[in-house]
Amino acid sequence: GMSATTANMYRMVSIAEAQETVLKAISPLPVMSIGLMDAMGYILGKNVIAREPLPPFPASIKDGYAVVSSDGIGDYDVAFEALAGTAAGHLKAGTVAYITTGAPLPHGADAVVQIENTEKLPPGPEGQQRVRIVKPAKGPRDDVRALGSDIAAGEVVLAAGSLIGAAEIGLLATVGRATVKVRRKALVAVLSTGDELVEPDQDALGPGQIRDANRFMLAAAARSAGCNVVDLGIARDDPAQVEAKFQEALSTGVEVLLTSGGVSVGDRDFIKPILERQGTVHFGKVRMKPGKPLTFATINATASRSSSGQLVVFGLPGNPVSSIVTFNLVVLPALRAMAGWPEPRLRRVHARTQTDIKLDPERPEYHRVSLHWHRTGESAGELAAASTGGQISSRLLSMRSANALLELPAAQGVLPAGSIVSALLIDDLGSMPVPEGIPMIVPAL
Amino acid sequence: GMSATTANMYRMVSIAEAQETVLKAISPLPVMSIGLMDAMGYILGKNVIAREPLPPFPASIKDGYAVVSSDGIGDYDVAFEALAGTAAGHLKAGTVAYITTGAPLPHGADAVVQIENTEKLPPGPEGQQRVRIVKPAKGPRDDVRALGSDIAAGEVVLAAGSLIGAAEIGLLATVGRATVKVRRKALVAVLSTGDELVEPDQDALGPGQIRDANRFMLAAAARSAGCNVVDLGIARDDPAQVEAKFQEALSTGVEVLLTSGGVSVGDRDFIKPILERQGTVHFGKVRMKPGKPLTFATINATASRSSSGQLVVFGLPGNPVSSIVTFNLVVLPALRAMAGWPEPRLRRVHARTQTDIKLDPERPEYHRVSLHWHRTGESAGELAAASTGGQISSRLLSMRSANALLELPAAQGVLPAGSIVSALLIDDLGSMPVPEGIPMIVPAL
Numbered sequence A, B: 001g002m003s004a005t006t007a008n009m010y011r012m013v014s015i016a017e018a019q020e021t022v023l024k025a026i027s028p029l030p031v032m033s034i035g036l037m038d039a040m041g042y043i044l045g046k047n048v049i050a051r052e053p054l055p056p057f058p059a060s061i062k063d064g065y066a067v068v069s070s071d072g073i074g075d076y077d078v079a080f081e082a083l084a085g086t087a088a089g090h091l092k093a094g095t096v097a098y099i100t101t102g103a104p105l106p107h108g109a110d111a112v113v114q115i116e117n118t119e120k121l122p123p124g125p126e127g128q129q130r131v132r133i134v135k136p137a138k139g140p141r142d143d144v145r146a147l148g149s150d151i152a153a154g155e156v157v158l159a160a161g162s163l164i165g166a167a168e169i170g171l172l173a174t175v176g177r178a179t180v181k182v183r184r185k186a187l188v189a190v191l192s193t194g195d196e197l198v199e200p201d202q203d204a205l206g207p208g209q210i211r212d213a214n215r216f217m218l219a220a221a222a223r224s225a226g227c228n229v230v231d232l233g234i235a236r237d238d239p240a241q242v243e244a245k246f247q248e249a250l251s252t253g254v255e256v257l258l259t260s261g262g263v264s265v266g267d268r269d270f271i272k273p274i275l276e277r278q279g280t281v282h283f284g285k286v287r288m289k290p291g292k293p294l295t296f297a298t299i300n301a302t303a304s305r306s307s308s309g310q311l312v313v314f315g316l317p318g319n320p321v322s323s324i325v326t327f328n329l330v331v332l333p334a335l336r337a338m339a340g341w342p343e344p345r346l347r348r349v350h351a352r353t354q355t356d357i358k359l360d361p362e363r364p365e366y367h368r369v370s371l372h373w374h375r376t377g378e379s380a381g382e383l384a385a386a387s388t389g390g391q392i393s394s395r396l397l398s399m400r401s402a403n404a405l406l407e408l409p410a411a412q413g414v415l416p417a418g419s420i421v422s423a424l425l426i427d428d429l430g431s432m433p434v435p436e437g438i439p440m441i442v443p444a445l
């Protein structure tokens, strides 16, 4: 039936206030140990310090001959081979040692002459290898990496708070960290609510039915952020059923619950009353388009098995665009903050609009665009923003290929094409479109 | 011993030629079916067409009352409730129906009045619900999504070649695709070669030893591209052992083999001779810094179980920076092309240098930088490039936090700070540093 709504009790907060409220309410999750190969995408929980110098010995940079640099050009006996992975030998002045890249420089040698600057000679009278140094070493240390020149012993190679990518994995391997201390990532549960929803694999739609998209989209987005996801399925528009799902989230030990639907202004909004009973609703309405019904609550879960001791709940709107836009603007920074990102907010850039855009007089709007790089004349280049078309919040096609959200002010009228606006990155520009060839710039020297 | 080298047989090719050669030698992998929730990061193999319109019925955009718009303001009996997930009822003029967001508009109704524009009245004489319409619908279709207004039946919602992200997962769910046709991704094997290498978990280093970083770094980079990785371990500097690893790669059915080490100009280079015996070496030397020894070969593997019918081999240099830079410049575009990316190459942008940079007179150099957004005055903003410091190819710290490679020309002298140069993106700018606060731009209207 038509029970009393609580939605109107909520003050409409700004998006900035909403983001701040969320980031204040959560904390980074505990640090855990993880195998090196699984550490990608995590934030390092502790400084990593090199125990040894790298290289751990003076090492050859080239394949060639270890020499006493003052010996200069001339013909030499090859006294021995200094191979990678062996102990450094002892070289006498007046002789050279064949050496491979990365091998320890023999004691007594002070430089390397690369093989291209040498000529092999016929063996000497006693069958010994001989070589001609055609171009001498430039002096001591030529083509030699000094001990500790890449990494000093005791150096912080990666600071706590670093995001671990492929290069960082390489650094961790180099300094002998087969396991790594990283911040945990939130376990996230997704729940869709609505009597109209059916699973995507349902063949034919019954009267009034549509397929659930949000649960799959939000789960994918949370996984993109590196989170594991628990699928709580679909709850009917029935307070008891929704409440049972909340209990399931609490008992599963998830740190974050994402619901979609059931938070808009009508009578049939079950999410806010349940949240009010179980915890604290920090906001229930945000001045933004799309996404106005966005709701945020925390439940202090003594009964919860979550490692943070609380369940954070985002009541996302049911319209698919609203749910993914609010995910990006509010949930993703929260997941990043829990994962230990020092700067969890979306990255802001500026972009030039390619078409006129009608503004909303009442709410700041997050207009979905596809950014690409563009350069005219001698400029440093800029980001051009192509609108994804009709922005109604039910039209998920407006999120297709979107890699940024323009931050449009609430204002009357039309923003003319060619305007510069702020934009928040929501996808990797490493896959941005390339509608124009982007030429290399060869700087004038 | 010192056997004859083959490295000098190879013409030094340009990086552009190397990239073109690689992209010509490979083809997109076959299309396969995958579950919706596992489709993130894949390229769609076939157009996806909507079978039904969305919404599949005229639907309310708001919680409120379905009305005959010409009825206007006034007090009305609430004839019934039109709830989400139910069949559309029939509304008589002069009455209204309570309606929830997403519910089918009753037959006979032509608009919705949102609940904020209504007032509940006391029940009527026969106990019927009554409501006052305070602000009327603007006309037919007000707050109603027309059938098919978000997605038309027969519309291509996602084209073959689309990269699947969270929004695309949502679209696929919406149109009922619980499984999706995507391009396979390459199975990649990694192999490190060198007598000097030990595993990262080895506690103390013996004489001449260093820890293997490349295998872990390259495996992580390949996994970032969504590939599964087979770890072939470390091969000693022994042709028989290296050749056995090649056989293992062939019999495992991998499509791509990444070796590191053993390709530089000295005598101890085992990779090229093996590749020459087993297949075609397309190039063995590239005019670039770092990465000159980069080698590329294809082995037509009738014996191979790879789905592409060939094994593609990248012989990457042993220096860790060289290996990860050449991975990004040459291997990653190849993996993307195999995965079906329409534009597999790294995205080029332009950036302004923050420090003087010494150029290399002989080879174009890929200088590692950390890009961040910067704006002065009224400009559209630009990317500022902070060098990661000393660029010697053994110094993996130069890759730490690097998100782009500057494309510096081979030239004498120094590129002054403040120059605009081309840069290739190698990491997600969504995690770029924010050394300066980036203010919102509120466009003047």
Ligand SMILES: [Mg+2]
Pocket (backbone or CB within 6 Å): A193, A194, A195, A261, A262, A318, B084, B101, B102
């Ligand atoms: Mg609903």
Ligand SMILES: [Mg+2]
Pocket (backbone or CB within 6 Å): A084, A101, A102, B193, B194, B195, B261, B262, B318
């Ligand atoms: Mg080697």
